[in-house]
Amino acid sequence: MKFVAFERAKQGTGASRRLRNSGKTPGIVYGGTGEAKLIELDHNALWHALKKEAFHASILDMELNGQTSKVLLRDYQMHPYKQLVLHIDFQRVEANTTLHMKVPLHYSGEQDSEAVKTDKCLVNHVVTEIEVACIPANLPEFINVDLSGLKKGVSLHVNDITLPNGVKVITHGKPNPVLVSVTAPAEEVEAAPAAPAAEAPAKGKGKK
Incomplete structure (x- = not known):
């Protein structure tokens, strides 16, 4: 631009x-x-x-x-x-300077994954951008992440994605952060109908 x-x-x-x-x-x-x-x-x-x-x-x-x-x-x-x-x-920025930048993640394909299509799992995009280090010529505008291989109960981590050439992820000490989590759909539990309250005996004046 x-x-x-x-x-x-x-x-x-x-x-x-x-x-x-x-x-x-x-x-x-x-x-x-x-x-x-x-x-x-x-x-x-x-x-x-x-x-x-x-x-x-x-x-x-x-x-x-x-x-x-x-x-x-x-x-x-x-x-x-x-x-x-x-x-x-x-x-x-100069050509030989290493940049540290946050780059957006563009997720796609989750609707075609086994986790969503077959198992009706819930997919949560835990992270929407990651920090990377690279020279200016290698800086991507965004990183595409294909979610079509998602499976039930298996989260997607940083090490699971393919990075552009010359780009390194900065995780600030976290070994392998989660990007996308996959959880089974919550079971619908029907609440049992509440028992009707016992009627209190009518109060009245007793005869002497």
Whole structure:
């Protein structure tokens, strides 16, 4: 994906407020061999870009001052209740730098699996993204995970999936995290009808 940014000179709360009022979003780009630069982007274009998965998980081409550089979205701040992007951060990436990024998992095929089709099991996507380490050229936009081989009572782990070439999963000490769990359907238990309450004897005044 490609986007256009413009260099900005002024900084501070007042300058950022004026930028937002004019339909711009303040930001910064840093990292790599260049110095950090203050930038601004068209808010409407940025708003629509943030709705796209690829904008969050892939290398972006940023055009600034007529030059294009490779960057990653690193952070952005939203207004508490308005549809307004307050600030955005990008990091420059270089070809030989190892990146650590979270990549979405795209699951498919579970409806054709034995677990779902035959045994009517419940499939739970425990994890929807994983952190990977790779150079920029090998960074996948997403990772496809085929669930057509799921079986009753057998969970899918990280070691069960095929990763793109040059991509390594970062598990932060967990040996083999579960990605998808498979459980048998819960049995419907009909509650026994409650016994009617015994009627209390009518109270009355006894004769002496």
